[in-house]
Amino acid sequence: MPARDVGITLLPYDSSRHRERMGAGPSHLVSHGLLERLSAAGHAASVTELAPTSGSWIAEIGTAFDLDRQLAASVAVTVARGAFPLTLAGNCISSIGTLGGLGTGPTGVLWFDAHGDFNTPESTLGGFLDGMALAIATGRCWTGLAATVPGFTPVAEENVVLVGARDLDPAEGELLRASRVQHLPSDAPTSRIASAIEVRGRSRRTTPRTTSTVGCARRRSRLPSRSPRARAEGDVPEVARCGASHRPPYS
Numbered sequence: 001m002p003a004r005d006v007g008i009t010l011l012p013y014d015s016s017r018h019r020e021r022m023g024a025g026p027s028h029l030v031s032h033g034l035l036e037r038l039s040a041a042g043h044a045a046s047v048t049e050l051a052p053t054s055g056s057w058i059a060e061i062g063t064a065f066d067l068d069r070q071l072a073a074s075v076a077v078t079v080a081r082g083a084f085p086l087t088l089a090g091n092c093i094s095s096i097g098t099l100g101g102l103g104t105g106p107t108g109v110l111w112f113d114a115h116g117d118f119n120t121p122e123s124t125l126g127g128f129l130d131g132m133a134l135a136i137a138t139g140r141c142w143t144g145l146a147a148t149v150p151g152f153t154p155v156a157e158e159n160v161v162l163v164g165a166r167d168l169d170p171a172e173g174e175l176l177r178a179s180r181v182q183h184l185p186s187d188a189p190t191s192r193i194a195s196a197i198e199v200r201g202r203s204r205r206t207t208p209r210t211t212s213t214v215g216c217a218r219r220r221s222r223l224p225s226r227s228p229r230a231r232a233e234g235d236v237p238e239v240a241r242c243g244a245s246h247r248p249p250y251s
Contacts, residue, residue: 075101
């Protein structure tokens with residue numbers, strides 16, 4: 001792989017809580033050698049950490065979109081200088097900021113997650129905002145707030161490949177099955193995933209810029225609607241595990 005300038009943006013938040021649960025993941029990766037690994041591979045990396053706007057009220061929804069607006073600006077600056085944008089976050093809703101920073105144009109999404117994140121406020125059983133992240137990315141809900149993120153436009157569902165998502169709320173599953181999102185199982189071979197991406201690129205008559213969102217195999221914030229199997233770690237692809245060496249304290 002040729003050497004790249006990598007612009008890393010850290011969002012160490014989970015449900016707007018700083019460095020708790022999955023929010024501890026970004027700094028964990030940095031403190032356990034991420035920058036050194038990139039340097040050893042010949043890449044130059046810079047790090048920017050975001051925080052809620054000074055004086056703002058900390059709330060799951062408002063703060064999530066506040067951070068997304070800042071993230072969009074950070075990613076846009078990274079792209080403008082010709083660098084590769086890498087977002088490390090503790091929540092899936094950060095995808096909206098990343099997409100905004102990429103700007104308009106044919107964009108594909110490769111979404112690895114043990115959950116579908118395709119809920120809407122009407123379908124969710126747990127009320128967890130991150131469980132709606134992919135639905136927001138495709139323009140199904142929270143459209144007003146999503147529109148406040150600079151550069152964000154919904155991604156066409158036919159340009160989305162969802163890998164895993166073995167645990168879905170009942171209504172969420174119906175929404176996903178009725179959508180144009182391609183849903184692949186967690187054990188799908190790499191060749192099948194690559195083929196799905198290639199087909200979507202050809203259908204747009206151009207090569208889409210692909211943003212890859214990695215979800216987490218363990219997320220208790222939505223457990224009222226989850227089976228015990230959803231808490232297991234062994235049945236999702238390795239790439240879909242959040243901080244394999246990190247064990248955040250769950251109650």
